[in-house]
Amino acid sequence: MNWTRRHLLGIEELSAEEITLVLDTAASFKEVSTRAIKKVPALRGRTVVNLFLEPSTRTRISFELAAKRLSADTLNITAQASSITKGETLKDTARNIEAMNADFVVLRHSAAGSPRFLADRLNAGIINAGDGAHEHPTQALLDVFTIREKLGRVAGLNVLILGDILFSRVARSNIWALTKLGATVTLCGPTTLVPDGFRKMGVKVTHHLDDALRDADVINLLRIQHERQRRSLFPSIGEYASLFGLNEERFRRTRPDVLIMHPGPINRGVEISSEVADSARSVILEQVTNGLAVRMAVLFLLNGAQPRNPSGEGTPTGGES
C-alpha cells in the first residue's frame, strides 16, 4: 500500500487500507516521543502553518508539536490575532501564507468544506483540523489508533458514540473510520441531537441509553456544542446530564473492560462525571498522547507525497544502503 495523497481533507474519502497505513505509521512515530532526543529530521526545511480560525487548544498544540518533532518550522495564526478581523477573506489569507512558501496549511474553520476550498486553490498540502460540523479526520484517526492499541483490533467491536452527534465533526469522522474498519457503531443521545438520518451512514441510532451502554466495547463521549446551536435543542444542561450523562451509576452497568473515550474538552458533571473521567477505564489522556503520533504520521505521509523537485526523478533503492 503506497500513500499518494497530498491533502488530508476527511476520512470519508480514505480507504480502509489508507487508514490502516496511517495507524501503522503512527505506531512507529509514537516511539520517537520516548527517545532522549524527541526529534527526527524528516520535515527539515518544511514550513507548517497552523491556521486556526476557531478556538482550539489540544489540536493546535498537538499539530504544532508534531511538526516540531519532525523538525519543520511552524507558524500559528489564530483568528483573533490575524487580519481576518480586518475583513480579509480566507482565500487571501491563505494566498499570503503561500507567498511565504509554506508547505502545509493545517486549517481549523467554522465552515464545512473550507479545507477543500483551499486545496483546490493553493499549492500547499492542506490538513483539515476540523471544518464546521463536517469532519475532523485526525481526531478520528487518533481515536481508532487508541482503540486498536488498547483492544488489539477495531473490526467487530461495538462502539457507542454518545452525545451531541448533530453538530459533531468528531462523530462524523469517527463513523467513517469505524465503519470502514469493520466496527459496529451505535449513536445515542436526545432525538434533537441524534436524528435518524444518520442511519444512512451505516450506523444504529437509539435513544435508549441503558441498552446501548450494556453492549458497548467502547464509549466515545461527545461534548454538547453550545457554540453551534442557534436555538436550544434540549431543555437544560441538568436534564441532559441526568438523561444522557455517563455517571457512576450508569458506568457500573457497562462491560468491565469498556474503554471510555472523549475528544476533549470534557465538561465534568455534564456528559461525563469526574469519577468516570478519572477512572482506570478512561483513556482520555492517552488519546492526547496518541494524537501527537498520529499527526506526525499524517505530516510524514503527506510530505512524502508532495510533488516537488521534478529533476530529482528518484532512485529509491528499496532495501539497499
Place this chain on the structure above:
Amino acid sequence: MRRAISRMAHEIVEQNENLGDLVLTGLQTRGVFLARRLAGQIHESTGREIPTGALDVSMHRDDLHLRKVPPAVKSTDLPVGLDDKTVVVVDDVFFTGRTVRAAMDALSDFGRPRRLQLAVLIDRGHRELPIRPDYVGKNVPTSRQEHIRVQIKEEDGVDEVTLDKREA
C-alpha cells in the same frame, strides 16, 4: 550465508574484548533478522547474550524529497540505553552509505555510544559517503545498473542473495 554470518560473529567477538558493552542494532527490515542471527551465533560460541535491537531510519533519510511516495516506517526498538556502549549496526546490503549515515544520525538521538561499528552481509561498492564497514560477509563487485536482492528466511521464507541486471 550461514558461513558468512558465523565468520562475522567470530570477528565481532575478536574485535570486542568487553562483550558486556556490546549492542547489536539491525536496520529494518532484513538487518534486524541478521542482527538476531549474529547474536545467536555469539551466544552459541561464547554463552553471552548480546542485547539486540531494531532501528528504522526512514525518518532520518536524506532522499525523502526525491521519492514519489513516502517509505514505510517500521518500528524502532532498542533494548538498552546506548551511552558508552559499543554499538554494531547491522544491515543486509552496503551500497551508497546513505542508509548508514541516517542510522548514525538516528542512533545519536538515543545516547552517545563509545564506539560505532558496521556489519554488512553484502558490500556491493559505489559509496557516496566516507563510510566503511568493519565486518563484511561478502564483497560483491557490481555495476550501478545491477540490483542486489537479499532474502532472509524469517522475512522471505528463503536465505538467498541474487544479482539482477536491470535497466538503467
